Amino acid sequence: MTAAESTSTLTPPVSDIDHAQGPAHAKVTLVEYGDYECSYCGRAYTIVKQLQDEMGMQMRFVFRNFPLSEAHPNALHAAIAAEAVGAHGEDEFWQMHDTLFEHQDALEDEDLAAYAEEIGIPGTEVTDAFRGGELADRVHADFRGGVRSGVNGTPTFFVNGERFDGDWSDVQALLTAVRHAARPQR
Amino acid sequence: MATTNPTNPRELLAIGTEAPDFTLNSTPDQKVSLSDFRGRPVVLVFYPADWSPVCGDQVALYNEMQSEFAESNAQLLGISVDGAWCHLAFAKDRHLHYPLLADFEPKGEVSKKYGAYHDELGESARALFVIDANGVIRWNHLSPDGVNPGAAGILKALDALTPELRGSATAGSTP
Numbered sequence: 001m002t003a004a005e006s007t008s009t010l011t012p013p014v015s016d017i018d019h020a021q022g023p024a025h026a027k028v029t030l031v032e033y034g035d036y037e038c039s040y041c042g043r044a045y046t047i048v049k050q051l052q053d054e055m056g057m058q059m060r061f062v063f064r065n066f067p068l069s070e071a072h073p074n075a076l077h078a079a080i081a082a083e084a085v086g087a088h089g090e091d092e093f094w095q096m097h098d099t100l101f102e103h104q105d106a107l108e109d110e111d112l113a114a115y116a117e118e119i120g121i122p123g124t125e126v127t128d129a130f131r132g133g134e135l136a137d138r139v140h141a142d143f144r145g146g147v148r149s150g151v152n153g154t155p156t157f158f159v160n161g162e163r164f165d166g167d168w169s170d171v172q173a174l175l176t177a178v179r180h181a182a183r184p185q186r
Numbered sequence: 187m188a189t190t191n192p193t194n195p196r197e198l199l200a201i202g203t204e205a206p207d208f209t210l211n212s213t214p215d216q217k218v219s220l221s222d223f224r225g226r227p228v229v230l231v232f233y234p235a236d237w238s239p240v241c242g243d244q245v246a247l248y249n250e251m252q253s254e255f256a257e258s259n260a261q262l263l264g265i266s267v268d269g270a271w272c273h274l275a276f277a278k279d280r281h282l283h284y285p286l287l288a289d290f291e292p293k294g295e296v297s298k299k300y301g302a303y304h305d306e307l308g309e310s311a312r313a314l315f316v317i318d319a320n321g322v323i324r325w326n327h328l329s330p331d332g333v334n335p336g337a338a339g340i341l342k343a344l345d346a347l348t349p350e351l352r353g354s355a356t357a358g359s360t361p
Contacts, residue, residue, distance in 0.1 A: 068247070070249050070250055071280065143250070147247075147254065148338050152244070152247060153334055
C-alpha cells in the first residue's frame with residue numbers, strides 16, 4: 001500500500017449539521033460511521049458509552065449513517081427514522097439512536113414508528129420520510145461522504161479526522177487512541 | 187487473521203499499460219469478456235475468496251455503491267479463483283448486483299496476467315484496477331489480504347478520468 005493512497009481522512013469534516021454529543025470545543029472528536037442493524041455496531045454502541053464515561057467533557061461523539069442496506073434490510077429505514085426524529089432536536093435524535101441500538105432485533109417499519117411515538121414524535125413523520133426527501137438525502141449524503149473518507153465497513157471510527165485502524169472492539173485500544181488525540185500537541 | 191502475507195504477487199500490471207483481455211464465466215452458463223465493456227470504465231476487483239470475512243465486507247460495500255459507480259459510467263467486476271457455482275451461491279446470499287468472475291480454469295490465469303496472484307496461497311491477491319474506456323489501466327492498488335481497501339481510492343481514480351476516458355454520454359461537448 002502506498003502512502004499516498006492511505007488518505008483516510010474525514011471528508012466532510014465535522015460541522016454543526018452533524019449529530020454530536022459533548023462540547024464542540026472538546027479536545028477530541030470521535031466520529032462513528034454506523035448501521036443500526038449491524039451487530040458489530042451494536043457492540044460498538046456500548047463501547048462508545050464506555051468511552052464517553054471515561055472521557056467526559058473532553059470528548060465529542062458524532063454519529064454518521066452508513067447503512068449497508070443490501071446486507072441489512074431494515075438499516076436504511078432505521079437511519080431515516082433516526083433523522084426524522086432528530087429533525088425535532090438533538091435530544092430526540094440521541095434518544096432514538098440509543099433506542100435503535102438497544103432494539104436491533106426489532107427494526108421493522110412499524111417498530112420504528114412506535115419508537116418515534118414513544119419519544120413524542122408522530123410515527124407518520126417517520127414513515128413518510130421513507131418515501132424520500134431531505135432526510136433520506138441526508139442519509140445518502142452521509143454514506144457517500146463515508147465512502148470517500150475511507151469507510152470500508154461498519155463501524156468505522158475517526159479520531160480527530162483520522163481513520164482509526166486498530167481494533168475498535170478493544171475498548172482499551174480505542175481509549176488509548178482517543179486519549180492520545182486529546183493530549184495537547186507538542 | 188490480519189497477518190501480512192508474503193507479498194509475492196508479482197508487481198501489479200502498471201498504470202498506463204493496456205489491460206489484457208480475458209473471458210471468464212460469470213455464471214455456470216454465461217461468459218463475460220473485459221472487451222464487452224470497451225467504451226466505459228471498468229473497476230476490476232481481485233479478491234482472495236468468496237465467503238471469507240474481509241472479502242464479504244468488501245463486496246458488500248461495493249454492492250451498496252452502484253449509483254456512485256454509475257455516475258462515472260463504470261462497470262464493476264469481481265474476480266477470484268472460486269468456481270462459477272460458488273460465485274452463484276455467494277452472490278445470491280449477499281444479493282450482489284455485479285458479476286463475479288471465476289478465474290478457475292486454468293486456475294488463476296487472469297490474476298497472474300495482472301500480477302495479482304499469490305502462488306503460495308493459490309488465491310488472487312486483494313488488488314484493484316481502474317481501467318478507462320479505451321482499455322488502459324489508470325489506477326491500481328494492492329492491499330494486504332486482511333485489509334479491506336474500501337472504495338475511496340477507486341472513486342478518486344474514477345473522478346480523475348476525463349469525460350472521454352469515461353466514455354460517458356454526457357461527455358460529447360468537445361469533438
